[in-house]
Amino acid sequence: MSKKTVLVSGGAGFIGSHVTVELAQAGYDVVIADNFSNCDETNYRGVCAILGREMPLVRMDFCDRGAVDALFAQYPFDAVIHFAAFKAVGESVAEPLKYYRNNLLSFVNILDAAREKGGLNVLFSSSATVYGETDRLPVTEASPRQEAKSPYGNTKVMCEDILRDSVKAYPGIRGIALRYFNPIGAHPSALIGELPRGVPNNLVPFITQTAIGKRECLSVFGNDYPTPDGTCLRDYIDIVDLARAHVCAVTRMCEDRMKEPYEIFNVGTGRPVSVLELVNAFEKVNGVKLNWKFAPRRPGDVTAIWADPTLAEKELGWKAERSVEDTLKAAWAWERRLAGK
Numbered sequence: 001m002s003k004k005t006v007l008v009s010g011g012a013g014f015i016g017s018h019v020t021v022e023l024a025q026a027g028y029d030v031v032i033a034d035n036f037s038n039c040d041e042t043n044y045r046g047v048c049a050i051l052g053r054e055m056p057l058v059r060m061d062f063c064d065r066g067a068v069d070a071l072f073a074q075y076p077f078d079a080v081i082h083f084a085a086f087k088a089v090g091e092s093v094a095e096p097l098k099y100y101r102n103n104l105l106s107f108v109n110i111l112d113a114a115r116e117k118g119g120l121n122v123l124f125s126s127s128a129t130v131y132g133e134t135d136r137l138p139v140t141e142a143s144p145r146q147e148a149k150s151p152y153g154n155t156k157v158m159c160e161d162i163l164r165d166s167v168k169a170y171p172g173i174r175g176i177a178l179r180y181f182n183p184i185g186a187h188p189s190a191l192i193g194e195l196p197r198g199v200p201n202n203l204v205p206f207i208t209q210t211a212i213g214k215r216e217c218l219s220v221f222g223n224d225y226p227t228p229d230g231t232c233l234r235d236y237i238d239i240v241d242l243a244r245a246h247v248c249a250v251t252r253m254c255e256d257r258m259k260e261p262y263e264i265f266n267v268g269t270g271r272p273v274s275v276l277e278l279v280n281a282f283e284k285v286n287g288v289k290l291n292w293k294f295a296p297r298r299p300g301d302v303t304a305i306w307a308d309p310t311l312a313e314k315e316l317g318w319k320a321e322r323s324v325e326d327t328l329k330a331a332w333a334w335e336r337r338l339a340g341k
């Protein structure tokens with residue numbers, strides 16, 4: 001296969017930076033485009049350090065159609081991986097229009113530019129949030145999507161449909177939606193990782209910030225769920241495993257191995273882990289004592305969700321390989337490096 005060029009929109013962020021590293025190491029030419037509205041340059045500099053070179057970076061907003069057209073005129077993209085979106089569940093409830101405008105318009109601009117270019121391989125960063133609350137577990141790609149519980153989750157459902165309908169209508173556009181479960185961890189180099197702005201919403205960065213002393217105490221939201229230990233169950237997937245799933249999906253598209261012009265894959269481990277199990281594993285593998293307490297349930301949380309990942313294994317040739325313990329060690333190493341320790 002001749003060298004292919006991949007656009008990573010939002011490529012300076014947590015997932016985009018890890019995907020950029022894996023793509024480049026797999027032999028792809030990668031262009032990062034980001035407006036840095038939700039991150040600083042830490043991960044971009046980390047990507048360049050890991051790869052040993054300055055990676056092509058375009059500072060732009062995908063809501064600016066002119067900027068998107070200029071980007072597509074500058075590079076001969078074979079594929080785009082679209083991460084550039086707002087992703088804070090709670091904020092999306094308070095500011096729905098900010099989320100609908102940013103998350104939908106940015107993707108429509110990319111797809112419209114792809115249409116004008118005569119086609120493109122499009123990989124969309126979707127989320128298990130589209131499955132909502134279900135007691136039919138594990139979820140497969142055929143599991144029904146549920147009414148989104150937040151505008152953020154609704155933009156994921158809507159963007160999947162926008163991609164599906166664009167593939168149907170415009171020749172040459174092909175699409176894969178990857179439905180992530182819970183991405184956690186950091187690159188083994190500790191040069192890139194999760195960089196939440198302000199107080200973390202997500203569990204693992206709150207754990208590591210509590211352990212490093214940035215947060216006073218971790219609240220475990222609810223211990224009265226109908227689960228073995230009373231806390232919620234999730235499918236925590238290592239960020240490097242997740243990134244490698246993107247390489248497999250892009251390669252499937254670039255090598256014309258898709259079976260349908262629009263495909264969906266769950267990207268998870270298939271292993272449910274509870275909040276308490278994660279807290280205990282973090283303390284054990286890192287030899288730290290975490291200050292935590294039980295707190296009331298968090299509105300909007302589902303009791304349990306985890307993936308049936310067999311389709312991705314069969315069709316993408318991808319399977320999660322890293323253990324939760326390895327991931328939590330990497331998460332802790334990253335937090336300690338951020339603190340200069």
Ligand code: WQD
Pocket residue numbers: 087089127128129181182183201202203204206218219220221222232233234275298301
């Ligand atoms: C996991 C579990 C919390 C923080 C969300 C989005 C999803 C994706 C990943 C963007 C839950 C509990 C958390 C804390 C806690 N987002 N928790 N104390 O909610 O499963 O998924 O993030 O791509 O789309 O929906 O992830 O890490 O916030 O929570 O007890 O301080 O940890 O109640 O049970 P979630 P999370």
